[in-house]
Amino acid sequence: MMTYYRTDDQVIHEEEKLSDGVWVQMINPTHDECEEIAEKLMVDIDDVKAALDVEESSRIELQDGYTLILVDIPAIEIRHDQRTYTTIPLGIILTQDIIVTICTEDTPVLQNFVRSRVKEFSTKKKLRFVYQILYRTAAIYQANLRIIDKRRTEIEERVGSDTDDSDLINLHELESTLVYFATSLRANGVVLDRLTRYKRLEQYPEDKELLDDVIVENRQAIEMTTIYRDIINGTRELMSSLLDNRLNNVMKYLTSITIVMAIPTVISGIYGMNVNENWMPFANTPHGFLIICIITLLICVITMLFLRKKKML
Incomplete structure (x- = not known):
């Protein structure tokens, strides 16, 4: 134009x-x-x-x-x-x-x-x-x-x-x-x-x-x-x-969760081994399963408190 x-x-x-x-x-x-x-x-x-x-x-x-x-x-x-x-x-x-x-x-x-x-x-x-x-x-x-x-x-x-x-x-x-x-x-x-x-x-x-x-x-x-x-x-x-x-925080959080979740996995894996029950703690104890679960829970709680103290959770 x-x-x-x-x-x-x-x-x-x-x-x-x-x-x-x-x-x-x-x-x-x-x-x-x-x-x-x-x-x-x-x-x-x-x-x-x-x-x-x-x-x-x-x-x-x-x-x-x-x-x-x-x-x-x-x-x-x-x-x-x-x-x-x-x-x-x-x-x-x-x-x-x-x-x-x-x-x-x-x-x-x-x-x-x-x-x-x-x-x-x-x-x-x-x-x-x-x-x-x-x-x-x-x-x-x-x-x-x-x-x-x-x-x-x-x-x-x-x-x-x-x-x-x-x-x-x-x-x-x-x-x-x-x-x-x-x-x-x-x-x-x-x-x-x-x-x-x-x-x-x-x-x-x-x-x-x-x-x-x-x-x-x-x-x-x-x-x-x-x-x-x-x-x-x-x-x-x-x-x-x-x-x-932010990415580092997410990875740190996921890593902490993985550590906590690994505890019951390891304990259940040990008790799932095909060995003589005489060598397994609480194997013949009444409410042994409940005791093992409580101990596992306590270990997880202690681990979580430790990770939180270290500002990883």
């Missing part, structure tokens, strides 16, 4: 055709749409399609007549029947008069601009628009990181009560997401460093201040990712230790 937008007096509206000061939003475009915009703007079609490849890395390339900026933005995906986060490429093509954004999804990063939720937004001020996109990207990264930490807290609250293997799997998913975030944020940081030296388009003083804010927000998101990943790693190790401890 390809849509043209333009702002007049900070009010955004759709345009029917391509003209100066227009923002071209391409959401999962077809090959024909990519060819059309590449032909009209005289850009390489491979650069237009670059953001459609999920394996593309963040970078900035200066070409003849235009600039390609690729950054990773957060996105939502369903993994193991659960809502998780990942990152996808967002392509930005800057020409002298037009800005083009290409993405495989209708991302919230750009929805804020379409819905007029960003102050001082103008499609004519292309570099400021780019910085605003990057600022919204860093803000959404931070919002998603807070949600991830909240999920980690919910899992941590169950530690010691009803913790199970699914919690370990969920923690692993969160940790994997943080790895994706950390990789993407660092790559975006490299792009931001290059933008500080970008001289092709005119920049206003407030644009440079906005770029500084974007760099600060991106670094903060990187620090949050590092901190949350370390916390999740510690929580996962704690849960693994607790699960191992």
